[in-house]
Amino acid sequence: MYEYLDGAVVNVNPAYIVVDVNGVGFLVNVANPYSFELDAKQKVFVHQAVSENDQTLYGFKKxxxxxxxxxxxxxxxxxxxxxxxxxxxxxxxxxxxxxxxxxxxxxxxxxxxxxxxxxxxxxxxKGKVAVENEVGTLFDLSTTSNQALDEALEALIALGYSEKEVKKLTKKLSEQTDRTTDQYISSGLKLLMKG
CATH class of the missing domain: 1.10.150.20 (5' to 3' exonuclease, C-terminal subdomain)
Incomplete structure (x- = not known):
């Protein structure tokens, strides 16, 4: 699975763009092809959809x-x-x-x-997507000054826990200092399993 393509947009059509990455042209379906700059090197975030008879790339600016x-x-x-x-x-x-x-x-x-x-x-x-905050996440968690804790909270949501459940942990986890993201995730999972 691809995360992004980093190359020059060499062709812009009404439904797609073509991104040249080291001499290989990738056809990428995008929502608004004309928002991409022609002949400019840029990063295009992609999702690959595979079906029985097709493989399609969908692209995004962010x-x-x-x-x-x-x-x-x-x-x-x-x-x-x-x-x-x-x-x-x-x-x-x-x-x-x-x-x-x-x-x-x-x-x-x-x-x-x-x-x-x-x-x-x-x-x-509903409740699973929120307005992008200053950290660039789509989850509506009020960020702390602790990057490792913020990353751990986002990881817990990515694991499938609700935003409401994860918000309840923030205070308890923030009391634990000098922890790595991994340690915060472990502590958060233990707290979630108790509750």
Whole structure:
């Protein structure tokens, strides 16, 4: 699986870009191809979707956009093309707020998203995505001054624990000083298993 491509965008089309990485051209489907600079070396975050008869790359300017795309793919009935169409709008804050505030009418504005699909997006993602904070994460954790602790909290959420469960641990874990990220994760898991 690819994380990103670092190369020059050599071709821009209405539905995709071509990224040249050391002489190999990768066709990457993107939400807004014209937001990428032609002939400029840049990092394109990618997700590879593999099906029975196809392998497709989907690209994003920021890692946070890729994370939001992957969250949308978890929604029942939302495929890569629908998720990409939703992300074509640069107002991701509006999208996330609509999800967290049950705003079905906002979500219905996206192509091929009807009332049922909008409700499913809310049902599957409410409370799981939040507005990007200063650390660049999509989770709405108030960050501490302890980078190892912040990384541990994000890792616990990535393991599948809810943001609410992880927020409850912050105070107890922050009392433990001089710990590595790994040690904070171990302590957090022990606390989660007790509760």
């Amino acid at each position: 890692a946070e956009d890729k994370e939001l795309f992957l969250n949308l793919l978890k929604v029942k009935g939302i495929g890569p093309k629908s998720a990409l169409a939703i992300l074509a709008n640069d107002d991701h804050t509006g999208l996330i707020n609509a999800i967290n505030n049950n705003d079905v009418s906002y979500l219905k504005k996206f192509p091929k998203i009807g009332p049922k699909a909008a409700q499913q997006i809310i049902l599957d993602l």
